[in-house]
Amino acid sequence: MANIIDGKAVSAQVKEDIRQEVEQLKAKGIEIGLAVVIVGDDPASQVYVKNKEKACETVGFNSYKYALPAETTEEELLALVDKLNKDDKVDGILVQLPLPKHLDDKIIINNIRPDKDVDAFHPVNVGKIMIGDYSFLPCTPAGVMELIKSTGTDVAGKECVVIGRSNIVGKPQAMLLLHQNGTVTITHSKTKNLKEVCARADILVAAVGRAKMVKADYIKEGAVVIDVGMNRDENGKLCGDVDFEDCKEKAGYITPVPGGVGPMTIAMLMKNTLTAGKEHHGVN
Numbered sequence: 205m206a207n208i209i210d211g212k213a214v215s216a217q218v219k220e221d222i223r224q225e226v227e228q229l230k231a232k233g234i235e236i237g238l239a240v241v242i243v244g245d246d247p248a249s250q251v252y253v254k255n256k257e258k259a260c261e262t263v264g265f266n267s268y269k270y271a272l273p274a275e276t277t278e279e280e281l282l283a284l285v286d287k288l289n290k291d292d293k294v295d296g297i298l299v300q301l302p303l304p305k306h307l308d309d310k311i312i313i314n315n316i317r318p319d320k321d322v323d324a325f326h327p328v329n330v331g332k333i334m335i336g337d338y339s340f341l342p343c344t345p346a347g348v349m350e351l352i353k354s355t356g357t358d359v360a361g362k363e364c365v366v367i368g369r370s371n372i373v374g375k376p377q378a379m380l381l382l383h384q385n386g387t388v389t390i391t392h393s394k395t396k397n398l399k400e401v402c403a404r405a406d407i408l409v410a411a412v413g414r415a416k417m418v419k420a421d422y423i424k425e426g427a428v429v430i431d432v433g434m435n436r437d438e439n440g441k442l443c444g445d446v447d448f449e450d451c452k453e454k455a456g457y458i459t460p461v462p463g464g465v466g467p468m469t470i471a472m473l474m475k476n477t478l479t480a481g482k483e484h485h486g487v488n
């Protein structure tokens with residue numbers, strides 16, 4: 205039986221470290237604020253936004269929520285982003301995605317000040333991640349790195365396989381593994397012999413969005429298996445990209461869904477917001 209990686213516990217520790225630092229900053233009169241913008245009434249987005257507000261409360265940040273109607277125009281949303289860019293109380297800005305279809309994610313993200321872009325989605329921040337000179341970590345991939353670290357695994361020299369090549373997870377994940385000297389392969393829907401490629405991995409990160417796609421024959425005995433997927437199975441139950449029941453005997457370490465990567469993403473968002481706040485206040 206694999207060791208199950210407890211994302212809730214690891215994320216609680218990350219948030220506790222942040223809370224203590226925030227307390228010290230408050231003693232010096234420094235407060236940190238995160239603005240979260242949600243457009244429309246997508247139920248999943250509403251849950252994510254509520255969890256982000258809760259996390260702000262836990263660590264001691266001020267959170268400013270802007271819930272805008274689905275009919276909000278691009279002009280109106282850009283006007284809000286501009287206002288938040290200029291607001292000294294706001295250290296981080298997060299526009300919850302997906303936006304309604306008539307709004308272009310790219311245009312909105314490109315207008316967030318890069319030093320307030322705590323998602324690390326702005327092209328300037330994406331570029332910095334590429335060259336390894338970054339202050340903001342892409343939240344989900346950074347959370348995955350924390351989980352790998354919690355297993356005591358040294359990434360250097362390991363075979364790392366990432367399933368999925370999204371801009372939000374797959375590509376930045378590969379960069380973070382590479383920065384830690386992993387030997388990294390990115391796989392995707394056109395990859396030949398996917399099963400065999402995955403079975404070479406000492407560290408396998410699944411971020412493909414297909415329920416229970418990764419079976420025991422995709423993994424090497426003793427591998428670290430990190431599941432970024434968040435899907436519904438045939439019974440409507442939350443599940444990952446990895447078939448947990450099938451893989452749990454063979455993996456060395458494995459994340460559950462829920463309770464694995466999910467809580468880490470928000471913890472890393474808090475970390476980025478702290479970094480932004482410290483930078484804005486000239487604190488190291």
Ligand code: GUN
Pocket residue numbers: 252298299300301302323343469
């Ligand atoms: N929607 C789903 N995940 C995310 C995320 O990490 N950031 C933003 N802004 N929107 C999301």
